[in-house]
Structure formats: structure tokens, C-alpha cells
Amino acid sequence: xxxxxxxxxxxxxxxxxxxxxxxxxxxxxSGERTLIVDGDDKCGCAEIIGNCRDRIVYSLAxxxxxxxxxxxxxxxxxxxxxxxxxxxxxxxxxxAVKRAIADVDGLFDYILTDKTGESCCDRALIVTExxxxxxxxxxxxxxYLTDGGIxxxxxxxxKLSAAAILNGETMTAHEIASLLHLRLAAxxxxxxxxxxxxxxxxxxxxxxAAAENITGKRESVFNVFGxxxxxxxxxxxxxxxxI
Numbered sequence: 001x002x003x004x005x006x007x008x009x010x011x012x013x014x015x016x017x018x019x020x021x022x023x024x025x026x027x028x029x030s031g032e033r034t035l036i037v038d039g040d041d042k043c044g045c046a047e048i049i050g051n052c053r054d055r056i057v058y059s060l061a062x063x064x065x066x067x068x069x070x071x072x073x074x075x076x077x078x079x080x081x082x083x084x085x086x087x088x089x090x091x092x093x094x095x096a097v098k099r100a101i102a103d104v105d106g107l108f109d110y111i112l113t114d115k116t117g118e119s120c121c122d123r124a125l126i127v128t129e130x131x132x133x134x135x136x137x138x139x140x141x142x143x144y145l146t147d148g149g150i151x152x153x154x155x156x157x158x159k160l161s162a163a164a165i166l167n168g169e170t171m172t173a174h175e176i177a178s179l180l181h182l183r184l185a186a187x188x189x190x191x192x193x194x195x196x197x198x199x200x201x202x203x204x205x206x207x208x209a210a211a212e213n214i215t216g217k218r219e220s221v222f223n224v225f226g227x228x229x230x231x232x233x234x235x236x237x238x239x240x241x242x243i
Contacts (some may be wrong), residue, residue, distance in 0.1 A: 002035070002108040004101065005214070006121040009128060011137035016127040018194060020114045021049045022203075023186075026211035028082035031214045032109040035074070037097060039116030041088045044115055050085060051197065052077055061090035062098055070103035081124065084108075088116065110215075118145075124154040125185055125214075130170040139180055154185035156210070161190040162224040173221065184189050186210035187221040202226065 007020040020036055027034040038046035041061075048054040055075045058068040077083040086100065097117040105111070109157075124145050128138040138155065142206060145153050157173040164170045177184040188210070191203040199207075206222035213221060 002105050002111045003116070003123070004113065004121040006113050006115075006118055006124040006145075007127065008115050008118075008124060008141060008145075009126055009134075009138060010136050010141045010144075011128075014127045014129050014134055014137075015188075017045050017114050018049055019127050019156055019158055019186075019188065020112050021046055021213070022194070022199070022207045023210055024050075024083050024110075024112055025077070025080055027110050027112075027205040027215070028077070028153075029208075030083065030211055030215070031081050032211075032215065033107065035086060035104065035108045035111045036082050037086045037101065037111065037113040037117055038088055039089045039114045044089050046089050047075060048085055048087050050077055050083075051083060054086050056089065059087040059089040059091065060096050060100055060186060061088070061092070064096035071107070073100065074104065089176040114144050118148065118150070121150060123154070124150045125154055125156050126182070127156045127158050128176065130157055130164070130173070130176060132163075135176060135180065138182075139190040142180060142182060153182060155180060155182040156188065157184070158188045159190045160187055160224050162226075164190075165224075173224075180213045184221055185213055187224060189222070189224045195210040 007016050009016045014053040024034045024036045036046050044053055052075050058073045062068045063070055063073055073086050075085040098120050101120045126138050126141050128134045155177045157176055165172055173187045188206045189202055191200050212218040
């Protein structure tokens with residue numbers, strides 16, 4: 001039986017879908033059979049980020065109409081053999097998500113649901129940015145999830161910059177997690193190139209660390225302060241202030 005993890009957040013733009021896709025890639029790279037259930041029924045954002053939007057043949061909208069089996073909706077990632085997507089394009093009856101996940105449960109080790117299928121999930125990861133509006137939204141999301149019965153809720157701090165922390169612009173990831181009374185599951189550094197599918201080496205390491213933390217292989221999270229010491233770190237901080 002697969003471990004089912006809800007990837008979510010109340011505030012738009014925190015990068016929850018991007019996190020779900022790259023976490024899925026990291027899990028798949030480590031040998032875990034991974035499924036991402038895309039909750040975007042309008043444009044299939046997870047499949048777009050995963051570069052397999054044009055591979056979709058059936059979605060859960062077809063499954064809900066009994067036009068196909070749940071397994072036929074699966075979209076294989078072109079590069080990661082252990083990674084698949086389940087699109088919800090055109091879906092109106094989201095009760096089909098729970099049935100479809102149950103149908104394919106035995107095929108995967110991890111099922112990541114992107115803002116959908118809450119009732120199926122044993123665990124949840126709230127994705128937040130290190131800024132007040134996002135942190136407040138994460139707190140509301142935590143209350144919603146725990147009140148709804150998901151007790152294992154952890155935090156992902158996304159788009160975190162060591163320079164911003166050192167300049168006093170944001171809190172550290174551990175401070176944010178402490179403020180929200182949540183276990184810190186992952187820290188992902190600020191990376192403007194990830195949207196272009198060209199993540200920095202540090203970002204790839206951060207997702208690997210997140211996958212290892214989530215699977216229980218390690219307890220620590222990625223350290224965004226690497227390379228920020230000395231003269232080079234000083235110039236990095238000053239450069240960030242200019243852009």
C-alpha cells in the first residue's frame with residue numbers, strides 16, 4: 001500500500017505544485033515508485049511542470065464517466081521511469097479522485113496529491129514562502145487539516161534565501177516552523193531557474209534531502225547558508241539587494 005501525502009497550501013504562488021513535481025522526481029530517482037495526482041482540472045499544471053502535458057490520453061474526467069480505467073489515466077514521465085502523473089483535466093466530480101487512487105494504490109510506493117484527495121491521505125505537507133502573508137495562510141491551513149483529521153502535518157519552507165535571512169528580511173526555516181508548531185520536513189532555496197527546468201545544483205540537493213527526510217532516511221533538512229560565508233557571501237548578499 002502506498003504512502004499518500006497531500007501537498008497543499010492556502011495561498012497561491014507558494015510553489016506547492018512545483019514542489020510536488022520535483023519531490024516526486026527526487027523520490028523516483030531514489031527508486032521509489034511515485035505518483036503525482038494533479039489537482040489542477042483547468043490546465044494540468046503538474047504535467048506542464050513535469051514536461052509531459054502532451055502525453056495525456058485520458059484524465060480522471062474520463063474515468064469518472066467510466067470511459068477508461070484508473071490505470072489508463074496514468075502518464076509516465078519521459079525521463080524518470082518511476083514517476084507517473086494522474087491528470088484531473090475537465091473533472092467536476094472530485095469524489096472520483098478517491099476511487100482512482102484506491103484502484104492504483106498497489107502500483108506505487110508514494111502517492112503525492114497536489115491540493116486534492118485530502119480524504120485519501122495519511123500525511124500532509126504545507127508549502128509556504130518565508131513571508132508574513134504566506135506564513136499566516138500556512139497557519140490557517142494547519143488548523144484546517146488537523147481539524148479535518150490529518151494529524152501528521154509537516155512544513156515545507158520554499159523559496160528561502162540565506163541572503164534575505166542574513167539581511168534581516170525573513171526568518172529562518174526553523175523559526176517559521178517553531179512559530180507554526182509544525183515539524184520542518186523540507187527547505188528549498190530560492191531558485192528563479194527552476195521554472196525553466198534548469199534548477200541550480202543546490203536546489204537538486206535540497207529536493208534530494210527532502211525526499212530522504214520524507215522517507216525517513218535522514219532527519220536534517222537542506223542548509224541554505226552553504227557558500228554564504230566570507231567575502232563571497234558578502235557580495236552575494238549585496239547582489240541580491242540590487243535585483
